Amino acid sequence: MEVVSDILVVLLLLSNLYLLAASRITACIQTVALQAVVLGVIALTSAAGGLTLVVVSVTLATMAVKGLVLPWLLRRAIRGADVAREVEPFVGFTTSVLVGAGLLVISVVVAEPLCSSAPADVSAMMIPTSLFTILTGLFIVVTRRKALNQALGYLVLENGVYVFGSSLAIEEPFLVELGILLDVFVAVFVMGIIIFQINREFDHIDTDKLSVLKD
């Protein structure tokens, strides 16, 4: 169990670092989809109450929504936007990765006191990794120019929160799990629609040019 958990942690870490370094939007979308699969497996391996039908079905639904439906939606939203191929961050890729390494150190330090109350059969790195995923998501939201990347950053952040929940073996009731999944789905769905409209209205999705409203 420990080995599987460690492999999953490494996969999650690498996917975060790759997200910080990837320059093509489609590659970012694929990575986020891969992340969804990884966190589904994490949820399955760390389910506290064993693999009941409810747990499995909710996790599979999460994997399907975050790994298949949402990436498809986001890819659709930028279809026809030729300008939207490259990420064009405010902070360069090399710097991003270096910052990512710093964030990882911070999450390990911060998670130190939290780890003691985690269940025993979860990898000790799981909680720092989930915090790292959350911080990576925030970093992407703040430093990426394209609206689509910001939406991806939100998804990464959400993934991090999800992993945090499953690494602490917090068992949400079925209804709540489903509600959270529905909310994330609709959130990205609406974001996709708005990105599509922004693209049509402005012929770009660069959020730094969305700066008319200010004081």
Add this chain to the structure above:
Amino acid sequence: MMLWSVVLIPAIAGIAAMLPPMRAVRRSLLVATAVAHCGLVGWVCFATPVVSRDSWFAIDAPARIILAITSVLFLAAALYCVGYLRREEGRTTCDAEEGFLFHNEPEGIFVGCLLLFLASMSFVCICQHFGLLWVAVEATTLASAPLISFHRHHRSLEATWKYLLICSVGIAMALLGIFFLASAGRGHAPGLTLSGLVSSAAAMDPVWLKAAFILLLVGYGTKMGLAPMHTWLPDAHSEAPSVVSALLSGALLNCAFLGLLRGHTVLAAAGLGSFSGELLVLLGVFSMVLAAVFMIRQTDYKRMLAYSSIEHMGILAVGAGLGGVAATGAMLHAMNHSAVKGMLFLAAGNLLAVYRSKNTCDVQGVLEKLPVTGCLWFAGFLAITGSPPFGLFVSELTILKGALDGSHWVVAALYLAALGTAFVAMARIFLPMAYRLPDGSPHDGASSPGAREPVWSVLPPLALALAALVLGVYVPAPLWDAMRQAASALGVL
């Protein structure tokens, strides 16, 4: 069952309104649902709140007040909306500020989302389970985002994007906070229900609880518009149609406040009420001061109203954080603020329709050109700045009394300073709009005939203004009791 109908009726009506066959009856459906919702809420609220332990859905004392506010304000907004949609009918409209043409969102989606917005806000009020509460608060964001981009042009899309992204990211922090709560309650509390957590809070790990409250404060504080997480609020409020701004400001912010109160209740039950209360007061005072400063040089009257909302949310946070009398005052203040701010945004919608500008310099002589809206605008100024005889005077004074009773001298001083600054700043904006005549026009008024003021656009704000006036003169005893119960439900009385 009664409880569920409060959510289900608007939800079903909202989905129905999006369907094409409903085109002819869409507006009647909106008003009918609002009336039905109001009636149901009245019934639910007058029944004594019964909260059994570990129930997921119930209406307790604070939720009762927020739900009643939401429902009444929605009714006023729905009536106003009928006139608004009639005015906005047609495929293309000319932008009020920059003069370009744009399309409106399909009316079905707008009305449908309005009703879904009501459903999600009602859902926030009846949730006793923290996880579901989160789901409901996020649902309010998603239901209201399409409302902000009703006018499809570059400014509204910008505002919608900021709203959606900032609030979603903020709310994700609240979810993390809820996981912290669950982790703190592991082995002590059976689940994440409010009553379950409250009854076992004393045994929980205080470090986890404190961390959880900070995350909840960031998350729901973003939604509530507390500074420094307020940045989405002025943009969304200024670019949304006025009727939506009224709902965002008067109803949605209160719902986020309710989410924050839930967290505060748990901390208070764990004996950490002073920690969470101090944080609330800190952010509240900061919001008040910041909003007052930003109002000083404001040239856009809808943005000014938005900053005023931030200020009043700050007042609510201060009141709730201080506890005791001030918490009762905060409940009263939520009620007053929603009535007055709803009225002001609806009046601002009338001004925008006639003057076609959000700039204060272009809007002058309102009292002469639009007598009724002008009077409302002037009365709204007096009310929102907390002048007697309006209700905000009473509630602001109650909160001040709470601060002085607890000898929080610094808080009281900053509170008064912010209120004073806001008064001066708003007077500079409101009074010229109401009185000054456009340059070079004769004073007899014959050359500027009053514009038409349809009943739909005047009566709802008038009713809200009357409500605020009545609350200032006389608060019925049962209402006081309800508010005192709500304040004591926070557990810090």
